[in-house]
Amino acid sequence: MLKQLILLFSTTLYFTFHSFAQKAYSPKAENFEHSIITPKTITELKKGHYLIDFGKAYFGTLQIQTSQKQGKKLIIDLGEKLNDQNRIDKKPGGYINYCRIKLDQIPNHELIDIAIPEKYLPRRSAVSAPKEFQEVIPFRYCEIQNLQIPIESIKINLKALHYSFNDHKSSFTSSDTILNQIWDLCKHTIKATSFTGYYIDGHRERKPYEADAFINQLSHYCVDTNYDIAQNTNQYFIDNPTWPTEWILHTAKLFYTDYLYSGDTKYLKENYEKLKARSLIALEREDGLISTSSLVSGDSLHKTIGFKKVNTQIKDIVDWPAVERNNFQFKPYNTVVNAFYYENLSMLSLIASTIGKKDEANFYLEKAKKLKESYNDVFFDEKLGIYKDGEEASHYSLHANFFSLAMGLVPKEHTKTVIEFIKEKEMSCSVYGAQYLLETLLQHYESEYALQLITETKKTRSWWNMIEAGSTMTMEVWDKKYKENLDWNHAWGTAPLNIITRNLWGIKPTSAGFKIAEIKPQLHNLKYSTIKVPTLKGEIIATYNLDKDGNLSYEFEIPNNMTAIFHSIKNYQILYNGFKINDGKIELTPGKHSLIELRNKSK
Structure with missing residues (x-):
C-alpha cells in the first residue's frame, strides 16, 4: 500500500511541475499527399446532366478544368451514397455526406479546386489538416447539371487529401473473394481517413478517441510503416484524454504497441508517469478491483489524468452504441472495466521493464496477479462456467466473457465453457467489440468460427453489409438501424485487416521494431x-x-x-x-x- 501511495504521489508531482508540450505533435504539411482520382464511370442522366463515379470515397475536393467556355451556372452535387434512382442521395440520413455547390463560371483551361461551402463542414472538429490545405469532405459521386459544353471537354477529378501512404508495402489475397473485398475495404479506410494526420473517429466529429485510435493503429501498422500518425495521436491523448473509463485504459497499450512496431522507447520514457496516472490505480479497493462509481467532477484524479474541463465525468462504456452491449448489466464493480484494468497493469509492467524500472515492473505484475484472483472470485459463476457482468449482477453478456478471455483472465480449465458461451452469442457487439471478439477467438484457435464472422453475408452485423449498403470505407456501426447519426468513414471498423494479418496469418512483432x-x-x-x-x-x-x-x-x-x-x-x-x-x-x-x-x- 505504501509503495502504491508513493507511485501515485510521484505521478501527481510530475503533473504539478511539468507542463504539456502543447501542439508539439501537430502533423506537418510536408507529410501529406494529394492523390488525383479520375472517374471510373460517367453516366449521362439527361442533356447537360451527368453522374460521375470515382469508384471509392475519399476526403477531398473536386478539381475541374475545361477546354471550352461554360456560360451557364453549374450545379454540382457531391455525395457518398446513391438513392434508388441511381442519383446522389440528397437526404442520406445520419452523417452520410451530401454537399451542393453552385459555380457561376469556370475559367477556360484553368485547373481549379472547388472550395467546400462552410455549411457542409462538421460543426465541431477537434483536429484538422494543416492550414495549407483546403477543407475536404468525403465523397465518391459527383453530379453535374446545366453543363452546356460536351462532357469530353471538361476534366473532372477527385483531389484526395491523405497522409503519406505507400500502397505497395502491403497486400493480401485469398481463395475467399468476400474476405479479399473486406480486406480491401479496410485498407482503403486506413488511407482515406488519414487526412488530418491523426487517427480520428470519422467525419461527424473528426476527433481522436483512444479505443478508435487503437484499432486504427493496429490496422495502419499492418499496411504501412509510417508511424507518425500513431505518435501524433498518442501525444494528443496525453493532453486530451476522453471520458470513457475503458478508453482511458487504452492509453498504455497505444504507446506500447507503437514501441513494438517502431522500436522507439522515446515515447515510453517521456510519458511513463502520465501512463501510470491513466492506469486508474487510485480507484482500487482492498481486493484490487476498481470502480468509477464514486468519482465526481473535479476530483483530483481527473486533474492527474489530464482533463482540462473540471466537469468531465469518467463513465464506463462497455461498448458503443449502447444497443450493442448485449444487455450488459452495469454494476459499480464490473467485468469489462476490470478486465481492461488487469491488462493495463500487465502493460505497465512491460513498459516499466522496457525502460529499466524493474522494481515498478514487479510492483505492477504483483498487482495484476492479485487482481486476477479477485476477478475470478467475484465475477466467475462456477455453476455455469461463465462470467457475469459485475459484482451482484444477474446477467451474463457476451462482453463480460470475451473481454475476460481476451485479457487473459480465464483459467485454462474454464476456457471451453467460456468459448462455447461466446459462440452462442454470435456477433452481438459493435464493430469496436468485434476487434476483441475476433482476437480472442483466434488466440484460442477458433479460426473457423472467426472466419465465419468476418465473411458473414446474410446478417446486418457484418462487413459485407457495409459493402452492400454502398460504403467504400468501414462504417461507424454495422447498419443505420443501430445508430441513426452514423458516418460512413470510421476506421474503428477495420478490425478484419489487422485480424487477418496479426491473427489469421499470425504475423506480428514479438520484440521491438520487428527484430x-x-x-x-x-x-x-x-x-x-x-x-x-x-x-x-x-x-x-x-x-x-x-x-x-x-x-x-x-x-x-x-x-x-x-x-x-x-x-x-x-x-x-x-x-x-x-x-x-x-x-x-x-x-x-x-x-x-x-x-x-x-x-x-x-x-
Whole structure:
C-alpha cells in the first residue's frame, strides 16, 4: 500500500511541475499527399446532366478544368451514397455526406479546386489538416447539371487529401473473394481517413478517441510503416484524454504497441508517469478491483489524468452504441472495466521493464496477479462456467466473457465453457467489440468460427453489409438501424485487416521494431493466400496453399536483420526446405524458406 501511495504521489508531482508540450505533435504539411482520382464511370442522366463515379470515397475536393467556355451556372452535387434512382442521395440520413455547390463560371483551361461551402463542414472538429490545405469532405459521386459544353471537354477529378501512404508495402489475397473485398475495404479506410494526420473517429466529429485510435493503429501498422500518425495521436491523448473509463485504459497499450512496431522507447520514457496516472490505480479497493462509481467532477484524479474541463465525468462504456452491449448489466464493480484494468497493469509492467524500472515492473505484475484472483472470485459463476457482468449482477453478456478471455483472465480449465458461451452469442457487439471478439477467438484457435464472422453475408452485423449498403470505407456501426447519426468513414471498423494479418496469418512483432517476428498461421480451410506485411526492416512476404490431401504449403521471404519464428498449431510432420522437422517451432533467418505441413503424418 505504501509503495502504491508513493507511485501515485510521484505521478501527481510530475503533473504539478511539468507542463504539456502543447501542439508539439501537430502533423506537418510536408507529410501529406494529394492523390488525383479520375472517374471510373460517367453516366449521362439527361442533356447537360451527368453522374460521375470515382469508384471509392475519399476526403477531398473536386478539381475541374475545361477546354471550352461554360456560360451557364453549374450545379454540382457531391455525395457518398446513391438513392434508388441511381442519383446522389440528397437526404442520406445520419452523417452520410451530401454537399451542393453552385459555380457561376469556370475559367477556360484553368485547373481549379472547388472550395467546400462552410455549411457542409462538421460543426465541431477537434483536429484538422494543416492550414495549407483546403477543407475536404468525403465523397465518391459527383453530379453535374446545366453543363452546356460536351462532357469530353471538361476534366473532372477527385483531389484526395491523405497522409503519406505507400500502397505497395502491403497486400493480401485469398481463395475467399468476400474476405479479399473486406480486406480491401479496410485498407482503403486506413488511407482515406488519414487526412488530418491523426487517427480520428470519422467525419461527424473528426476527433481522436483512444479505443478508435487503437484499432486504427493496429490496422495502419499492418499496411504501412509510417508511424507518425500513431505518435501524433498518442501525444494528443496525453493532453486530451476522453471520458470513457475503458478508453482511458487504452492509453498504455497505444504507446506500447507503437514501441513494438517502431522500436522507439522515446515515447515510453517521456510519458511513463502520465501512463501510470491513466492506469486508474487510485480507484482500487482492498481486493484490487476498481470502480468509477464514486468519482465526481473535479476530483483530483481527473486533474492527474489530464482533463482540462473540471466537469468531465469518467463513465464506463462497455461498448458503443449502447444497443450493442448485449444487455450488459452495469454494476459499480464490473467485468469489462476490470478486465481492461488487469491488462493495463500487465502493460505497465512491460513498459516499466522496457525502460529499466524493474522494481515498478514487479510492483505492477504483483498487482495484476492479485487482481486476477479477485476477478475470478467475484465475477466467475462456477455453476455455469461463465462470467457475469459485475459484482451482484444477474446477467451474463457476451462482453463480460470475451473481454475476460481476451485479457487473459480465464483459467485454462474454464476456457471451453467460456468459448462455447461466446459462440452462442454470435456477433452481438459493435464493430469496436468485434476487434476483441475476433482476437480472442483466434488466440484460442477458433479460426473457423472467426472466419465465419468476418465473411458473414446474410446478417446486418457484418462487413459485407457495409459493402452492400454502398460504403467504400468501414462504417461507424454495422447498419443505420443501430445508430441513426452514423458516418460512413470510421476506421474503428477495420478490425478484419489487422485480424487477418496479426491473427489469421499470425504475423506480428514479438520484440521491438520487428527484430523478432512471430508467424503463427491458422488459415483454416482457405485454399490459398498471399500476404505482404510491412516492417521497418522490409516486407515479410508469405504464400500459402492447401492441397487436396490437406497438406499445408508455405513460402516465406524474411527481410534482413530479422528473425521470424514459425509456429505450427497442428500436430503434423513438417518438411522444412526439404528436411523433416519434428519441432513445431522453426527459426526463419533472412531469405526464402519453404515449409510443408503433412496432414497424414503426425509428429
